Amino acid sequence: MSTGNVADMVTELREQIESGALQADEKLPSTRVLMETYGLSNNAVYRAVGLLKAQGYAYGMQGKGVFVRGRRALIAGSRRIKGITHPGEHIEWRYSRRTEAPDWVAEHLGAGECVERARTVRRDDVIYEASRSWVRLDVVTVVPELDEPAPCTPTWQAVYTERSANEVRSISSAAYARIATDDDREALNLDGELHAVLFTRTVYATGDDVIGVGEAVNAPGQPLDLEA
Template sequence: VYRAIALLKAEGYVESQQGKGVFVSDRRKLIAGAMRIKGITSPGETIHHKLSARVQAPGWVAADLGEGECVNRVRTVNKGDVVLQASQSWVHVDVAEVVPEVDLPEACNPTWQAVYEERSGHPVTAASKTVDARITTAADREALGLDADFAVLVMRSVYVTGDKVIGVGEGIYAPGHPLAIS
């Protein structure tokens, strides 16, 4: 818990007040919104696409996306040989009709959300975003190339067009790297 709070403080997500406790910082710092849809990399970073596969939506994803088949896209964002972020998207199968690239084992340029918006003419927004911290899981350690447990930042987003959820994303950020998600 102490390591998680220290990570959140270092990234500016929480602030401590002597004698009062730890409080969430201004919520505007936690929202990436349109910036996330336009691209997930900064200068000098590259996307390493790992997987695109049709899967059944996991329970927590199905709560937003709906039950049934979706496209799971797995990738990392690297700066040189260093993995900065491991992320996954679960994309509604209807999106594949407009953006068939979501089924291919390669990155969409700039993101599947931006390509969908451009081709369909329907705006895509990040309807909700949550940021949390946790201790790494075995899958996190493997994806991030870590050999020990660390506190990591987890950002989850729900993407909508109109009133329909078309995707859910989760990014796990490697410890010790500055983040620009505001």
């Protein structure tokens, strides 16, 4: 099959993983095979594999390739929106505040004031993810907890869906690796050494109406293998 579409590649591989057609710890096809199968450039395949990693469907091993993560370990997309966590995970709220939308946020939500929230996720004593979300002010009328100095349980998306009967879903996601910034190191409690982290941005909508955006940075765990 040749689609030339990153989203189709991600969707098809994700479905194969969830169905068990691709088994836990099975190596994904090589970049060349994926390029030929989906009609994509090597850079497009790297982006698609990066999304699978960011969504928890795959992991890289330096010098060996990219492998399927066990389905029991998967928490992504609608499951993450619903607030599902792994055993041993602990979500820590950092802050909630009214703020002017940054430029990239304003491109999705419109210019002006919005609600910015930040949290971290721990596994035991390790902070492995730091995330922020920006939410349109009209969502606060449905989810007033957004303005409160406390976590919104399980997530603001899940609460909005339940109260409004309008499902919130992720409509786009982009992921790439970068060297940790000072803010990344502070949020993830990293030392001063150079670290590669995975950075993602996600857009949330109900119907065709974008109501929030988010970004997350994941701490280094297994080495990132961008060329696999």
